[in-house]
Amino acid sequence: MGIFSHDDNSNTTCPMPKYLVADAPDNVVGDLTFHQFNMILSGACTGLTCLVIFMSMFNHAIHLSDPNRQIKIMRIAIMFPIYSIFSLLSICFPDTYVYLNGWVKFFEGIAMYSFLMLLCDFLAPNDRHRVEFFASLRIPSKFDKGKTTDGLSWLKRSWFVVLQYPFVAFILAIAQCITQAQGTYCLESKDKHFAHIWINIIGIISLGVAIVAILGFYNNLKGYMKEHKPLLKLLAFKLVVGLEFLEQIIFMILHSTDALKPSDTLSYADTIIGLPTMLICLQMVPFAFLFYYAYTVKPYKTSNSGVKHSSDSQQYLAVVDSESGGHYIKRYQGGPLGIYAWLALFNPVDFFRDIKSTFDMFHDARTGPSREAGMNMPDYRM
Template identity: 60%
Template structure:
């Protein structure tokens, strides 16, 4: 049985049961015509641990991990809202942070309601795409704090070619290409998520099959290509400019985010291979829903817990704390941020801007229009090379 062809399903009938139902059937073994007696059920015929089937055990374990992830990330976001001294950077950090709890929640829902799996998981990719784009823009903020300074900074760069270091590209052209490669991923993920919902409702998606007749194979290929282009563009951006961001510990921040995206991406490929080769299949303790939905989503819920703690460390609020000595003398708490202009480096003091209990930070975080405004602003200064120079 090949990776992209299900030899057991040469016709156009999807082998996936629709819908999955509650209850258990007798498991008759791996041979014979009844080798999929547990197919179509939420619970296997035998308990996994004690009185619990794997499905119920999975709900308890994944639910606890999801709650832990949400609490850790909420704590991280609250700290940033209370020490909101650099809105541009910290708003992006708060947006990136939401990837982990949303990943956990949208992975936990299909564990409880497996029939929702195809309708839910595609939107996880959309959130991941937004977080990946936001991470790129956070790196840009580390290099230059606003559009004007960004134009001057990248205009002064010459980026070596991939194959030939003697051939270079001007920094703004290279940034423009990188920006488009990363931005295409959330757009592609959004369109793929809609296509998955439509094709699943029409009965032509077929989660189990890698037969080219069904949409599952082709949408997965498009998603993998789109994500791969975005990840490679971001990694190259970091590699070429990491020397300019050492004060921000970019490698730690890169790992805290990229490990999440990269690991889930790798797991998707691994499970695709396992299912295509029948290396992972139903048993007396694992139902169809457990094999195709429960195990992959459980792994995601579990691994988000250590990632949440690592994210809290990598995106610490320490760089955004104001000078404690000013508070002791009754002065407004300020954070000294470095900004560049044509005359060189100047230092501009900033105060905490989160308001009482960080309410202003949370209002800005919830303003989706601000996110799209940033996209249009970046588009303008990339398309108009004179943008910002004559300001």
């Protein structure tokens, strides 16, 4: 017996069919059923999205002059083709939807964490400068306008709140796959005996607090990042997450009111999976182009001015140091076809190394002299 268990004495059954098949009998476009039309349209959109995002990632990989920032940009970018490819697979094979959807949230969590750390890189290039910068800030309290919080403690809290989401999403993705395999998930049920409602509630809470933390981070520090166009970067990333979340609510309402139900042209699988995933594939196309523009590779490209080029493709890059006002020289570090960037992107050890580095920064800064010096600097008000 258990909250997600089934036995012979239980009257609780999942209202969904055991196997989902897109088998609507009537055509919608010429000789094509909705499912066939959906696969063609969503496949074309997925291909275009992957092409645009791959071009963006490839440009950053071969012009890898600032690995700390550009690897994070590539981690954010990978979310777009994952959204599209997993949605297309769910359209073609409806029974895989529940197994794939949870992992989309996991990659979304990695992208959200990478976005927060990218904003930190915009503010300070390394851990030492980051401690000094945030230790100098006083962040106004959201609940008591007369109180402030020191910037380093506020950063640590924001970091933990955002970091929890990919780990929670990972656990929920595993739980979703296990309960679906056991027949105790039930995508269409809100009954407490099924895992769907509980996994959704936990996921929404985890995602919600992470989004609030990132928006608060941006709102408090946007004045320091104007040259990086943080609003455009925020919109290119957050609109995807926000719109997908809004569409979930809309489709939930449509299903609960029977405004959207199976017909001769729409099968049960089309209404609960085909339509929502088709919208995701469609909207990823303009968002991919927006991402390409918002996260342009231009700031990381080699400056031709005053630089003598050799026959080696690893050209030099002169960059303005925002801390000292001087210039320093960098090389492209991506290797042939950006191979080192791709290896870093798909290396989970590198991701956990970044997490450990930030955790060590907080640990070392608790009694560090840089924080004590920073506390004597002026308060921050926005």
